[in-house]
Amino acid sequence: MTQPTSYRLTGTCPDRVGIVARIAGFIAELGGSIISANQYEDTETEMFYMRYVVGAEPLGMDADAFRAAFEPVARELDMTWSLRSSDCPQRVVLMASRQDHCLADLLHLRRSGDLVFDPVCVISNHDDLRDLAEWHGVPYHHVPVPKVGEGKQQAFETTSALIREAAPDTIVLARYMQILPPWLCAEYPNRIINIHHSFLPSFAGARPYHQAFRRGVKLTGATCHYVTEELDAGPIIDQDVIRIRHHDSIDELVRRGKDVEKRVLARGLRYHLEDRVLVQGNKTVVFS
Amino acid sequence: MTQPTSYRLTGTCPDRVGIVARIAGFIAELGGSIISANQYEDTETEMFYMRYVVGAEPLGMDADAFRAAFEPVARELDMTWSLRSSDCPQRVVLMASRQDHCLADLLHLRRSGDLVFDPVCVISNHDDLRDLAEWHGVPYHHVPVPKVGEGKQQAFETTSALIREAAPDTIVLARYMQILPPWLCAEYPNRIINIHHSFLPSFAGARPYHQAFRRGVKLTGATCHYVTEELDAGPIIDQDVIRIRHHDSIDELVRRGKDVEKRVLARGLRYHLEDRVLVQGNKTVVFS
Amino acid sequence: MTQPTSYRLTGTCPDRVGIVARIAGFIAELGGSIISANQYEDTETEMFYMRYVVGAEPLGMDADAFRAAFEPVARELDMTWSLRSSDCPQRVVLMASRQDHCLADLLHLRRSGDLVFDPVCVISNHDDLRDLAEWHGVPYHHVPVPKVGEGKQQAFETTSALIREAAPDTIVLARYMQILPPWLCAEYPNRIINIHHSFLPSFAGARPYHQAFRRGVKLTGATCHYVTEELDAGPIIDQDVIRIRHHDSIDELVRRGKDVEKRVLARGLRYHLEDRVLVQGNKTVVFS
Amino acid sequence: MTQPTSYRLTGTCPDRVGIVARIAGFIAELGGSIISANQYEDTETEMFYMRYVVGAEPLGMDADAFRAAFEPVARELDMTWSLRSSDCPQRVVLMASRQDHCLADLLHLRRSGDLVFDPVCVISNHDDLRDLAEWHGVPYHHVPVPKVGEGKQQAFETTSALIREAAPDTIVLARYMQILPPWLCAEYPNRIINIHHSFLPSFAGARPYHQAFRRGVKLTGATCHYVTEELDAGPIIDQDVIRIRHHDSIDELVRRGKDVEKRVLARGLRYHLEDRVLVQGNKTVVFS
Known part of the structure; x- marks a missing residue:
């Protein structure tokens, strides 16, 4: 099911009368067909958020030409924006530790074409998942991370260098069990996705x-979020829960939790890869 | 929490380039602020569906003036449309039999302001729920429906007359256990809502x-749909399910089902009352 | 659907070999038919939890006789236990403030026979819900609670006296917006149910x-739990969640939350009324 | 997390007073510790269903000795029963076509130890998934199935021979897109599991x-069931649904459906592998 090429135009600007008319008018003037349009006016902050998908074919211009044409409109609206072509899959660095459920699921979804991205490499603090990555044709870097001290700092510098070389659009922590140092998080704002x-x-x-288990909750869940310098406190992209019962042991929670982890990560990553997520302070707008 | 007045403009027309620009341009020219905007382009039928909510205050015109202003735009786009002001709650006729769970829930939601409509009257083939309706200040008509024959036809004529007199926007079958005759269904297309x-x-x-129970399914559910002449086959507005287990008896299914019935009916009716539902052949577009 | 009378025997004791055999053997000796049997062995604490439902009729003894017969078995097993007859509905004191959604739902479920209890009275710090309670034939006590000081202490003493007079099995805080003083909580351990x-x-x-709303979560929920002296920290009986979206305002969260609140409270209370909940430290065993 | 060995004793017999006492008494006499016990009395058919998990260690006998000891009890109760040791994983034949989502998920769950079975071989009417199977170390048989005629009959005979040689406990149709002939279904009653x-x-x-898509439902789902001679009509083990929206295309339904298919198949298969499913006519008792 090859889809025809389309452009995804996302943007944020101060709200005011006439934005939709301006955007839609601009697209109509170029003869562009709107495949889908979402907008959201946040009344509290008086900000406007939008995502337009425009068919590339009737438009008759490449992504760069479309960018150049939109630039004056964006300036006029004081808009922070981006435009991505659907035929340029994002470059993604995957990071994992020992557990394979998230990594295996993402790589299989990508292999079957159900999740579109370019897996540049896998970085792991263990060597366990090399076979899995390499079977999918993805280079694997084993960077052990000592528990403390200088070695730990060095490990993250190596990691950082590997990431820089990979030049990713997005970094996915697919149950990477290490806490990234703040300086590394800061290099990729709203581009590192974690599953907690x-x-x-x-x-x-x-x-x-x-x-x-100790608290005795009746549901447990998973949260897909952008990584910020504060642990597990970044903007949430998606969440889900599963029901648990008094007779579920911790091992059982872990096992059943894997199912919801891989599901929530795949869904959150899909939203991100399809440019459906706009960050709004420490929250997200998700045009799902 | 009184909301400021707004106008809900919904419409359907053949899809083509420039519709959003035309609509949004029209609103911007009047200085109107778009509170929310949804559109959907159905690629299969090449039809366009939309719902715009526009603040009444900056617009500075009443609903009729807005209608008059929009009329030429709609003609130009060949659009079937309607405009409703948020301060004109729909007139609703509620029909029920003996079970009170749906009727009680709807009347309570309305009483607490969580569901906004004007309950013109309750019509029932039994007298059981008179107290409930009257406590909520809603007139109650008891129209017994014989099982067969001329009496049955007469009962539905009486019912039809009561409905006509009530002049409702919408009729809700809140577990009304009778099948409406086709001629009665045909009088109110896409305006009779049933919970199955x-x-x-x-x-x-x-x-x-x-x-x-006989089939041994592991989930059971409820469906809120528009009534058409064919039984239980009209456009579906909303559905939901609950999990059932082998030890649930039929009585237990009935009891647990009531919870999902009242929930789905309240949700589907809310979509309808807020003009979020557009009928597309035998399906619905729901801007939820 | 009148059910034949049955006895619900629940108990907790240290785990050891042969408990089920002892209990089931005791029932079989009396010629009793087991309608349902649940047990749970907690391997961490080495405690045993059970719930047996036994038909009253083949047994041919009343509840007191059955209690007397079981007493030696319980002593032998060092079991904390209770036995309730299904035809003795629990006496319940309902407490509420201004919002009616939980109270209305519980009273309607009881009225239709879908939730079996004896609503002894409603106590509220406001007079708003008097009509609702009285329409259901339930006495209503209005006990205003000042924000601070001696008056507040006095209000809770009045409340406590009203409760004592009502001699309830269970107290339900159906969105009662006051924090009960610790001494009042301590009087009814595992018998006060709150919906948070x-x-x-x-x-x-x-x-x-x-x-x-501030945190930007993608699901919100409700929790039904036993009240302890520490606020919102008692044993959880049931929980559920609903999905929320970026465009849901706080008012919308409140409105949509009511639906899950009333649902979770009704479900948790049902488990409690049917003796399906056994408290295990700060957790619960729920034989659902 | 190696679990100590345990025996799962499942059985069905006509209901009568004293069954639980007899079973639990038998286990207690042997000094066996009950890890979990489930029973269900179907009042309509007056049949009794049970599943006991008994620790192997305190019992001090192997599975065969336990079987021999239980045999007279079973005869006395007129019970159809089976006993499986937790350290004898079931032999499973997996059948698939071109889509890999179910097969990949099952093989990964097995690889990580989250689903315990012995995958004897994969049989497919296409050669596409050979790499996947062989990477997991599972033999792969490619048996093309012509659309009609003698070749088709022959293909199923080859398939049948391969299955017989594999001597499986269970056969899983993991999106095997062929309809098995009735004679093949009849050979493995309640042992062939399909995901629809x-x-x-x-x-x-x-x-x-x-x-x-044509009907315009608002939820779509998946069903895991035992295969019988009548297509898609066998006893249901598990089901689940996902919410769909008006803008979801058929391709989107297919893609999103894969997620619920693999989840429901994994869950249903787990119940089966852990001997939690007892067939009751065309329904199932699932001790989940």
């Missing part, structure tokens, strides 16, 4: 299934 | 919980 | 919808 | 997503 194995803000930090 | 106690198209017709 | 309008432990305390 | 890509009984047969 609890329903945030409940049970942030370490061993959330143990915390959930 | 199964996940349609599974278990249409009589005694769906018994059917579900 | 968040997915605990997220957003405990005041204004959880505002907290959820 | 709709919420049965809605949309049985071919192209369920197309059927769902």
